[in-house]
Amino acid sequence: MDPVLDLSRLLSPRSVAIVGASSNLDSISGRPLKLLRRLGFRGALYPVNPGRREIGGLPCWPDVASLPETPDVVLVGVRADLVEAVVDQCVARGVLFAVIFSSGFAESDDPGSQRRLVEKAAAGGMRLLGPNCQGLVNLKDRVPLxxxxxxxTDALRDGSVAYVSQSGAxxxxxxxxxxxxxxxxxxxxTTGNQADLDVLDFARHFVTDPEVRLLVLYLEGLNRGEAFFDLLDEASRRDxxxxxxxxxxxxxxREAAKSHTAALTGDRAAWAAxxxxxxxxxxxxxxDIVDMGRVFSLGTVPAGNRVAVLTTSGGGGILMADQCDDQxxxxxxxxxxxQARLAPYLPAFGSTRNPVDMTAQVINDPEGFPACLDAVLSSDEADMVVVVLSMITGQAGRKMAEDLARAAERARKPLVCCWMxxxxxxxxxxxxxxxxxxxxxxPKRCARALGALHRWSTRSRQPRCALPPAVPALDAFPDRLTEYDAKRLLDLHGVPVTRERLCQTLEEALTAAEEIGYPVALKIMSPDILHKTEARIVALRLKDEEELKNAYGRLLERAALYDERAEIVGVLVQEMVEGGMECMIGMSRDPLFGPMIAVGLGGIYVEVLKDLSLRHAPLTEEMAREMIGELKGxxxxxxxxxxGGRDIAALAEAVAAVSRMACAEPDLLELDVNPLFVLPEGRGVVAADALVVRRQKK
Amino acid sequence: MDPVLDLSRLLSPRSVAIVGASSNLDSISGRPLKLLRRLGFRGALYPVNPGRREIGGLPCWPDVASLPETPDVVLVGVRADLVEAVVDQCVARGVLFAVIFSSGFAESDDPGSQRRLVEKAAAGGMRLLGPNCQGLVNLKDRVPLxxxxxxxTDALRDGSVAYVSQSGAxxxxxxxxxxxxxxxxxxxxTTGNQADLDVLDFARHFVTDPEVRLLVLYLEGLNRGEAFFDLLDEASRRDxxxxxxxxxxxxxxREAAKSHTAALTGDRAAWAAxxxxxxxxxxxxxxDIVDMGRVFSLGTVPAGNRVAVLTTSGGGGILMADQCDDQxxxxxxxxxxxQARLAPYLPAFGSTRNPVDMTAQVINDPEGFPACLDAVLSSDEADMVVVVLSMITGQAGRKMAEDLARAAERARKPLVCCWMxxxxxxxxxxxxxxxxxxxxxxPKRCARALGALHRWSTRSRQPRCALPPAVPALDAFPDRLTEYDAKRLLDLHGVPVTRERLCQTLEEALTAAEEIGYPVALKIMSPDILHKTEARIVALRLKDEEELKNAYGRLLERAALYDERAEIVGVLVQEMVEGGMECMIGMSRDPLFGPMIAVGLGGIYVEVLKDLSLRHAPLTEEMAREMIGELKGxxxxxxxxxxGGRDIAALAEAVAAVSRMACAEPDLLELDVNPLFVLPEGRGVVAADALVVRRQKK
Known part of the structure; x- marks a missing residue:
């Protein structure tokens, strides 16, 4: 795990220089200074602009070299082609952090100069935020960079959400x-091109802040998968x-993302998984940033999924109940x-059942609404309380708002309001x-936010599992693996495969079939023919010597017809597996997340219904079981x-074994185990076919 | 079809009386008068309150009887127990419409008095809106009731959305x-309890208004299915x-809905279908009311699904592209x-590709944004244009807003803006x-609204089909139908069934099997045993006389064991159907919509994956084909x-036949045809089992 960067001098600097500061404080290049002063920044401020003697009443400096002290942070807003020289000066002065607003680097045609910035900063021990970013604000300490x-604005408030966005705008x-x-x-x-510091660096820092109740990230791409997992593990550990x-x-x-941030953009399904x-x-x-910010700032989660709905609008209450149901x-x-506690405050045409329709008449009794709120907030029949109000106006509206605010202060369960x-x-x-x-x-956004809060609270923490390292074996295999090779590899990694023998002659095949027991399958093994069904070089359910003899020559002929230059490494004699349900286990290597493991029901289920469950490796058997449980089938x-049921435990074991194998074999790029037959409970699984794509040896 | 009610005197009355008018014009009972005057109602106004001589400068009348003329509309805001007397007076005066705000009728414990209101109004030729409603506003003519x-408020504007809501609040x-x-x-x-006039009455009226561009309905329940279909047909005809x-x-x-409006609440799946x-x-x-109102008010639909995205925020553009993709x-x-037309206005670090990242620099050239807008609006490469703006402020923001407004006036394709x-x-x-x-x-709501607009424009109009009436046959069948009866009924309605014979003796069964041809299936027919598999009284694939003889007695024994009092009406000898794919056709009778028809793949697909397509009857073969095409399987x-493919045309024919049967047989409550075997293309379908539930004869 990388050490957590100390970003405190960037987030709370003692001194800030602004290179390219404009005397028009409302222009983009003038605004950083304006904001620092408006928010009451208490450190030293050094506008830098060779064309000015003072800006906004502060002395202005011609360059970084001439500053009276080395600033903790230098803000850089000059034209792209002038940035490198500024970085040189900063490095020469020993500046800790530079924030580069300027555009015109990796996002345009000039990635070279961005690399030079990074190299120079790295050599000088300076860290960069940007370029092509809009900087940051530390609202806790009122530091805008x-x-x-x-x-x-004068209306800035601090709070408990930490937000890191790749996009500045x-x-x-x-x-x-x-x-x-x-x-x-x-x-x-905002991290922009994140030439140096990226979203993860900041996120990792904020995770350690106990006052942060929600971390929000906007990402277009990432290129540090392991650091990402570290971050999520740490967040999970800290809840x-x-x-x-x-x-x-x-x-x-994705097309746009490349031109916008020049970062890798991961695959959608992998990200979701x-x-x-x-x-x-x-x-x-x-x-969603608004809605998640609202409910997670509460700092409290519901103990269960039961919602009390208090409303002045019967229709609003019904709608909210619908939306809760959807969530x-x-x-x-x-x-x-x-209901008896609520009844005294409701007219006869209201409802105490839940949704509680207080009707607009609740405003006529000043004790009514607070009493209803108190009843549901103190009840053990609700884990959350939603108040749905409609056009309550004037004094009555003010009173309800105040009642709600008072209740929110005391509430020990989530209390939210939807006021239409x-x-x-x-x-x-x-x-x-x-x-x-x-x-x-x-109502919909309200229920969705509560649903997200509830689901988050019920999901268990899942730090990455540390599994016993598997022994790599792929090196011993040829460059291009046949089905037989693939199954030997699976076998070495603990995935049960069909009993089978690779034979070179008909005699060997007959002996093998005798040992394995009829019926058998016969398959021609060639690294040049991956799609055996298409080439028709598979014969199934051969029930005796006679049938095997007939098939043997026929299949070899077909192989030659299909591809006369195909190298034939042998003929596979394989047991027939009966009574199993077709499943499949797949593996692919995501450029960011590494090995991704898929499991699904085989045959038509995968092909037609796309019924697959996906996770990144490694996986414990428990996690594999969870994946299997998520399948529609x-x-x-x-x-x-x-x-009767199938041997789900054995299937989970096989999925976990494949995941360990994927981690142990860095050259394993793709794997399909399909079909994997899942036998009746207690009888295990067996891989009947497999395809391996490996990284080519140099 | 019901005649369209003439509601013009309600929506644009010449005179309005307000019974229960309060002199406190900001109270609920004072506000109707306040609103009528604030909006400049030009007709006669008659506050009615026996305790006042004048209200708000207008003479106040003791009761409806004493009014100087018969008002077109009477607004009633008195206590529930006083409403009936007001209705009596209105009827006596020949009032056309009463709008009853008062609560305390069917939604509470006193439905009796609501029925009396309706009876009295009907007898006197007066129509009622409410009770328990908040009335209406005609914004076109500025008439608030x-x-x-x-x-x-002074800020009321009229527009092109007509909105009818059951819920007042x-x-x-x-x-x-x-x-x-x-x-x-x-x-x-708002129609409240809709004791008399309901949502459909108003909707039907508004459909005929050529200035209405969107009709929005909020419904909790309905009890006039046919009128609902009429409304949708008419709207569809008028596009x-x-x-x-x-x-x-x-x-x-649903629980809450009952107590709120005492109306039927339909089933969720039926409504969706x-x-x-x-x-x-x-x-x-x-x-959604906001978002649909926004885009459908445009009065123009996109010619295709291509969106041009112009943005000042690369991130915003990417996000919008994601959301468009989802839609x-x-x-x-x-x-x-x-791209060449756009390029002159963009900096090197922008993008002309689409999303068009103009970057915030576009504000530096006053011609830039209008030129980009013009380029995409006049291009035939985009059917819609979305402008995604971020924090563009001050003069630049004002300028962009004005540029957009100008472009919107000229645009002949949907142009929308997402400004963050x-x-x-x-x-x-x-x-x-x-x-x-x-x-x-x-961005998400923006793309969803455009998606809805696009999808609506591509959906074809589907007025209800008028099919040749089928001849009812169910009356000739016994009260409780066996599988054999059910299949005869299907046969009469043109759905192919298995060749089969109901036999009373083993000899008859042997003869029948000989004629049908082995292998055959044998099933005991009893109206008392609906679940034959559970009772184990089915034998499949009997391949000769020997097997049939063995099965015959065994099945009869099992039937007796399963239920010794079960009436046995015979033994069914049925052909075995081979090579078909299991499907199912179902029918149920929705209390509101009438017969609903379901089709799906049979067996595990229905049971595990709930892969069903649902429509209300009747259905043409074309509509049935559409349903089949929507199945995941x-x-x-x-x-x-x-x-090879299956006989989808024959399946569609069978679905349409079942739908005609459902319409022709009002006593048919439920039907399951399962399995229906769909044979290879050109070879038809055949129903191998069927279950009918009929309304019991009196």
Missing amino acids: SFSASLD FGFASYAMAADQGVGFRYVV LPVAILKAGRSATA VMAQHRVIAIDDAD GLAVPLFSEAL INEEQGGAFLDYLRHRIPLFGS YPLLRGVRGE | SFSASLD FGFASYAMAADQGVGFRYVV LPVAILKAGRSATA VMAQHRVIAIDDAD GLAVPLFSEAL INEEQGGAFLDYLRHRIPLFGS YPLLRGVRGE
Whole structure:
């Protein structure tokens, strides 16, 4: 594991120089200084611009070399072709960190100069943020190192969300919208081209901050898979929720991602699998940053999935119940006792059942709403409380907002509000409430956020498993493996394979068949013919000597017809496996995450229904079992229509064995075990065919 | 088809009386008068309250009887127990419409009084809206007949959305939020308990208004299935998009719906099927009303699925491309020619490919953004244009907003904007823009709205088909049908069944088997034993006389053992069908929609994978084919792994025949044809087992 970088001098510098500072403080190159002063930065500030004597009342310096002290951080906003010289100066002065806003590096036609920046900084012990980024803000200490207009306000609040975004524009724009909605941030960092410091460096730092309650990452690509896993492990150990927006999934978007950040963009399915495996909250929209920020800032999770819905709108309550249902949340009928506690505050045409329809009449009794809130908050019949309000206006609206804020302070379970009202009638209440309680306008977003909170709380921590290292064996195999080779490799790694013998003559084949026992299968082995069915060089269920003799010559003839130059390494005589269910185990090597393991039901299930479960290796048998349980066709393995169950434990063992093999064999690029027959419970599994693609030897 | 009600005097009355008017114009009972005056209602206004001489400067009348003229509409806001007397007075005066706001009727413990209201109104020729509703607003003519605070504003705008909601509170709250977001409404009507006038009455009226571009319905339940279909047919004929939010899907929510509106709540799957079948835009959230309102108000649909994305944020562009991909929209790489048109306005680190990353530098050239917009709007390489902006502020932001508004006026294809910015920096631009262009903050919602617009435009109109009436035959069958009866019924309705004979003796069975040809199946027929497999009274693949003789007695014995009192009506000798793929056709009778037809692959596909396609009857063969094409397992029918295709045409024919049968046989409650064997192409289908549940004869 890499050591965690000390970024404290970047996040809380004692002194900051701004190279390329403009005297127009509202321009992009003037704004960093404006923001530092507006937010009350208490360290030393050094504008650097050879054309000015002072900027904004501060003395201006011609270059970094002439500064009266070495600044902790230098902000660089000059034209791309001038950046290298600035970096030279910074290195010469022993600057710790440079934040490079300038565009025109790896994202355009000039990656060379970006590499030179990195090399020079590295040689001088300086770390770079950017280029092509919008910098960062440390809201806890009110330190903006950015030109983003989103920080040009008196309304900044700190909070418990740490947000690291590869995209500068999207990062600060989505931060600004979320802050408007009441989400409190502790840090926002944009990494741009991340020539040196990347999203993971910052994320790793923020994970150690006990005040951070949610880590949000916007990623377009990554190139440090192991560091990513380390981060997720550490977050998991600390029980810190991590939400990731992985952009660049579609083919078009991937195209754009390359030109935008010149980073690797992983495969969509692999990302989804890895995120699910590591308890990551997968998000895909700016709204999700708002919504996850709202509920995870609570710092409390529900003990179960039961939601109490209090509403002034019968329709709103029904809609919320629908949405909860979609999220796997229950809106249970309340007990007689709890209903009796609510009843005194409701008119006859209300409902105490849950959703609790208080009706708009609840505003007529000042004790009514607080009493209803108290009843459900203190009840053990609900793990979360949602208040759905409609057009409650004027004094009544103000009173409800205050009642809610008071209840939120005391609540020991998640309490959220969905208030459907327009700006003119409700804006004041909403503004008052949004920093005091997770506040929604959409029932669906409200329920989705609670659903995410609940699901996160129920997912178990899964740090990567440390498995006993397997012994690599692939080196001893030829460059191109036949099915026979592939099965020997599987066998060496503990995956049961068919009993079989590679034969060179008909006599050998007859002897082998006798030993194995009829019926047998016969297959021509050639590294040049991967698709044996297509070449028709497989004969199944040969039930005696006679049939074997007939098939032997016929198959060899077909092989020659199919490809006369194909090298034939032998004829495989193989046992026939009866009574098994066709499954498959696959493995591929993701450029970022390494070996990915797939398991699925075989045959039509994989081909037509794409029913596969995917995880990255290594996998324990327990994890493999979980994968199998997620298959849509899982009931078939467990047994349906009176048929008995299959040996799921043995299948899980085989999946785990393949995953260990994938980790032990770095040259193993792809593997298909298909079919793998899963026999009735207690009788194991057996691989009947396998295909291995290995890295070519040099 | 019911005649369309003339609601014009309700929507645009010449005179309105307000019974229960309060002199406190900000109270709920005072607000109707306040709103009518605030919106400039030009007809006569008659506050009615025996305790007042004048209200708000208008003379106040003691009761309806004493009014100087008969008002077109009477608004009723008095306590529930006083409503009946008001209705009596209205009827006596010959009032056309009463809008009853009062709660405390069918939604509470007193449905009796609601029925009396309806009876009295009907006898007097008066129509009722409500009770327990919030009334309506006709924004076109600025007529509010409501107490909703959402109308208490000077900022009302009219537009092209007609919205009818069963829920008063949700209806006006969601209207108000959508109006805040720039959606223009023409009518908002809430129907509450809909004791008389219901959502369909208003919807049917609005469909005929050529200025309406989107009809939005919020429904909890309906009890007029035929009228609903009529409405959808008419909307389809007029090419008017209909969006429906059907609330009350979950078990909990259904519970609540009953107590809320005392209406039937349909089944979730049936609703989804019916909406899909009738080109309805299914929505499920307040946000959807906003988003559909935004894009369907454009009144223009995209000619294809290609989206041009113009952005100032590389990240925002990537995210939008991802979201488009999820919606089945393409973000195609632009041609060299189009890229050349864009290039002059972009810096080297931008991208002309699509997404077009203009970068924030586009603001430096006043011609840049309009030129880029013009290039994509006039290009035939894009069917829609999305502009994704981030934190563009100050003068530059104002300029971009104006450029966009100008482009929107001229655009002949959908042009929308997703502007990610906070209120303080961007509020003014957003306020300016939201009435001029569909304006989003979330890339996901933006792409989803465009996806909905595109999908709607590609769905064909499907008015209900008029099929030749089938001849009912069920009356001739016994009360409880055996498999043999069920298959005879199917046969009469044109569904091919197995060749078979019902026999009473072993001799008859042997003769029958000889004629049918071995192998045969043998099944005991008893109306008392529906689950033959469980009772083990089926023998398959009997290959000669010997086997048939053995099975005959054994099965009869088992039947007696399983249920000694079971009536045995005979022994069925049936052909064995080989080489067919197991499918199933099912039918159930929805209380609202009538017969629903399901088709799916049989066996494990239905049981494990729930792979079914559902529609309401009747169905043409073309529609049945569509259903079959939607099955996940459809490739299996078409043929995979070198296997030939199945007779899909014959399957579709059978589905259509079952649908005609379902319409012709009102007493047919449930039907399972399972398995129906689908033979290789050209060889037809054959029903091998069937189960019929019929309504019991009186």
